[in-house]
Amino acid sequence: MKAKRLGLLLLLALLIGAFFLFDFNRYFSLEYFAEQREAISAYTTANPLTAAAIYFIVYVVVTGLSLPAATVLTLVGGAVFGLFEGTLLVSFASVIGSTIAFLVSRLSLRDWVQDKFGDSLQAINAGVEREGAMYLFGLRLVPLFPFFVINLVMGLTPVKARTFFWVSQLGMLPGTIVYVNAGTQLGQVQSASGILTPGLIASFVLLGIFPFIARRILDALKSRKALAGVDKPAHFDRNLVVIGAGAAGLVTSYIAAAVKAKVTLIEKHKVGGDCLNTGCVPSKALIRSAKIANYVERASEFGVQVSSPEINFAAVMERVQSVIKQVEPHDSVQRYTSLGVECLEGEATILDPYRVKVNGQVLTTRNIVIATGARPFVPPIPGLDLVEYYTSDTIWSLRDKPERLLVIGGGPIGCELSQAFHRLGVKVTQLDMSPRLMPREDTDVSAAVEARFRNEGIDLRLGYSAKAFKRNASGASLLICEKDGEEVELTFDKVLLAVGRRANTSNLGLDKLGIGVNKDGTLQVNEFLQTEIPTVFAAGDVAGPYQFTHTAAHQAWYAAVNSLFGVLRKFRADYRVIPWATFTDPEVARVGLNEQDAIARNIPYEVTRYGIDDLDRAIADSEAHGFIKVLTVPGKDKILGATIVGHHAGELITEYITAMKHGIGLNKILGVIHIYPTLSETNKYAAGEWKRAHAPQKTLQWLEKWHRWRRKSETDMNSALGRSNNEV
Template identity: 60%
Template sequence: MSARRLVLLGLIVALVAVFFLFDLGQYLSLEALKARQAALDAEVAAQPWRAAGLYLLVYVAVTALSLPGATLLTLVGGALFGLLGGTVLVSLASTLGATLAMLSSRFLLRDWVRSRFGGRLAAIDRGIAEEGAFYLFALRLVPIFPFFLINLAMGLTRLPARTFWWVSQLGMLPGTLVYVNAGRELGQLDSLGGILSPGLLGAFVLLGVFPLLARKLLAWLKARQVYAGWSKPQRFERNLVVIGAGAGGLVSAYIAAAVKARVTLIEKHKMGGDCLNTGCVPSKALIRSARLANELRRATALGFRNVAGEADFAAVMERVQRVIAQVEPHDSAERYTGLGVEVIEGEARITSPWTVEVDGRTLTTRAIIIAAGARPLLPEIPGLAAMQPYTSDTIWSLRDKPARLLVLGGGPIGCELSQAFQRLGCQVIQVERGARLLAREDADASAAVMARFRAEGIDLRLRHQVERFETLGGQRQLVARDRDSGAQVTIPFDVLLVALGRVANVEGYGVEALQLALRPNQTLETDEFLATRYPNIFAVGDVTGPYQFTHFAAHQAWYAAVNAMFGDFWRFKADYRVIPRATFTDPEVARVGLSEDEARRQGIACEVTRYGFAELDRAIADEAGHPDESSGYVKVLTEPGRDRILGATIVGEHAGDLLAEYVLAMKHNLGLNKILATVHTYPTLSEANKYAAGEWKRAHAPQGVLRALARFHRWRLGLGGRR
């Protein structure tokens, strides 16, 4: 650190130390100032300029050194100098002191912070460069953080000092006016009876409602900023237009129609979106057939002889289509039309914040919800396109059973489809770059799934980095690199399924024209109310994330629809605290809240309670031929010493169903003691949840009380202290 920085730092430390060592804060208490009010009033009356100068210096020093007392000094300014004089003095002093604090932070800390956290500050700098003045104005008008923290934090950015000055001057002025007015009223208080004076009551009312008024003003200013250049229609044909008829779009339209809004739903492909046509419904239909094929192979374990069966691959895939067709009416245009939704088939394009064009027809609307979904990721890999790869969208057209199916990806989609196709008679080779499957789950959950996969014959190739695809002598093959040995590996296959995740659909419907912001992962950026940069344009589901679950999209849709229709009066923040997830492999893996691995990585203290299915009567009875059927478990994370649930992971049959009890408990703050006290039907798998709660209770049994009870019972038996 340079000599100048050391001198400045030493001076600041010395001044702060003097303030606390000599307890100068006692002179900035309301009692002390009230006791000297008459003397202070006389000083101001006798020498107003001198008093104003001293007050200004004290206020600047307090704010520049980030000392406590600025709020009280603001009230004092109103009491001593009146509304006009106090407002001028406080406004000038607070801005000058804040700027000095900001410049000190910049001089002393910015270089050091940037040398260590430059990468993290880059995004902040971009935001400051784009709308730094507005961002600071928002913090000044409705302070989310204390002003002294804002001053120090802004010193670490590249916000120009002159911008900081004028924005602070303007942004703090309304609050200054309110507080100075309150101080003026307090200064005129002569008796307790004066507390009920209209002026003082009005001052306190202003203090209470100012944050609400400031938020409204801020929202109005921001709206003017983002809508500048757009022409708003005088009248609207609709309350809401929804783009995309997947889970998020369907629920949004349903809610709007339920409250009698005029809503239009636009879908360019198939109603029901990915979930109905290429995701949840077909994959679960496939898994059901695959599970039966697997059970037939192990019928002997249940006492059957001469049981045999061979999967008709084409018939299984046709059954998948029948299931889709059976569910389809639930999501059909006819059903939603009957509910009061106008359904339009066509390609939508947002042409302004209030207009959507569909095949040359322009619709005007007060609000828009984007539910455009996502599509499978096809990465840039040499030779991939020539392999004519299938994805989770297109695999359902397959009718000829591939002898060797290569699956790229070890996430939920890749794992579910790998096991299903293996059970239907394919030889599946699953390639994953990481060290294990289902990397977002706990290591023991991944281990249980991988053990089952290997037992069923899936060829797992973990820690393999894909390099290219090629065809030699008519044989398709993958060339990969074993990340452990460094050796190049060649893997022949017949059909390729790419399951490497999904990317949001953010092109082709007006995102670029409206300059809607994207996150680094290329999803639409939304705020806590699910609004984009335009307060009347919302996004839900896979297009915005952060989770890509059907039930999550439906959950978001409620908030977006309500905010779209009633947001001018009240908005609801989307609640992501309790979001369940399940992977429908065998064994199933289901989780809500924290996992054990996440808690460890984040340094969150917790207790882990585990109950294995090996001890559960129903799990033993339902063996279903699996030698390791009893290897499932319930694992619950709780706060140390308390029964409050932080997270739960269930591995085993029907884990997704069993998880619902923990979702309910976490949502409504019910602890393990409540679960333990709930009667569970015997014999069911749901008893595992009760027994897990019992394990926690046993570990927290009051040993002292139990010892006392043991002595009591011995005494009742007439044994006295004898054992």
């Protein structure tokens, strides 16, 4: 079978090679047609069926071999055969040729193309799985990609050949008519003065605007299908209803009110969402208290003698609540009401694409944005109900310091809280199934964090799986865990579950609407953050793919603008430069690719590394640890990603976020003056390391010779010059 595939590929390669080698492409140009037009017309008039058959076969072969001649052939078809016959010939010949290319791709190119273009195929495969024929129809109707690319790529998907045939026939027909019609106008041009005929101008205008018209038609068809049978209100009470008052919901509402839309924001619990009440704000307040306690313990490093810190655990936890109260006005109902947002407290249910019910009241709205966030995932570990467990939502109710805290989870939340509570005098054991902490980061990043955790005394149990909870005769809580087939018992007082988060999608009425959910629980949205129901959008943690507050705010702009102004223009959400940080000590910050991501996606890269232990300010601050690692395009200074491990990494990464967003390379960063002594010099020195590694060695060798010559004294040079003259 493999030999047959290789043989088929070789035959195709020979045919395509011959096409270019023997310059057959010269026969597929408008210039050649203009030269031979009279002869072609005369032959067609004398032999109409034969001419049509020859044209049909040539078109099938050209399309089947994916040669760059189909556009010219289509125009020629209109010029020679006219609109009706030309459309008939082109329509069937193009689809038969496309299906041949589709089958060839399926039989011989699947493995190679998957390896070569795996990243590009992910979106197409997802689209095929989600919508199938409709997805292919959209690709055909709106020519975002060359048709020969669609033929080859679709051969790698599960689409059936007969589905590919009829959908292609239907989807390409409007474009075929437009191109054939343009060809008929070309056929009427008799001289240079006739080029600007109204018909020809109209044809090319139609060619230019066809993709936009087709996109509108396709969107209208999808909307009509999705909204079929829905009772559309005669008028609407609101332009937008936003469900959920976390980061995504607040920013969406803010933007809507700013552009004078009538918007209602519904929240069933606390305005501000997870970030304010149970996430970013309280965790960073706790981390700050823990860092101060750690500095007191380290005071002797700075020449300051103090006794060991006395931790008032209840006071620390009360401070966390006071910080929340201080930040709370930024996200308050009062503030958003003053901005023009109607704020309602209650549980929202989406009745249909235009109606939302809350507190017994039915609100009619043009569009809906779901921004309900996510909640901590509680794993179904046997015996969990026997122990006192917390999540990142409930841990903030603690006032009595636990002696022994078991943290299950080695991701960002688990790592931040493990170190913070340990520094506040709690004996922490951290457990995770992964063999290392923070598995989304590179191994050297994980190793740096793990080394600090172990040095501080945190008991790391990595590669352990939780089997069951139980209590012994004395009432102590135990976790039975396993590693490499061996069972281990861990004793603790309280347990913190930090094993991920799940999108909040229940009790919204989504099942009745038919809005799909991804495997990770997030809502299925397109590139415009629009669900399968065209009037319903989603943003933030409930939409994914990232669960960060700053990403939720980023998505909120797209959700607001696309829902309010989508009838005019829609914007695709841009995820090209997404940064994040884990606020452990050392901090870990990243933007773009790291090494393991680049390897997984087969993206070539170079690594430039600079150790922060060599930085003057880090040494002065006794924070001389960590590193910066920058990935660039091989041989170029274009940044693919950056990872910083060290003191204030979350602040330092901003320079690389800006650089990637605006296409600034390492050479430009090297040319920026950085204040001395600051931690931000880390970025400049990393750029310097890249420059040193890419120095032009041959140029430097010539410069060395030039400088050596310049070091000679004027007497030596005159003497050498005199000897030369005497010899002459």
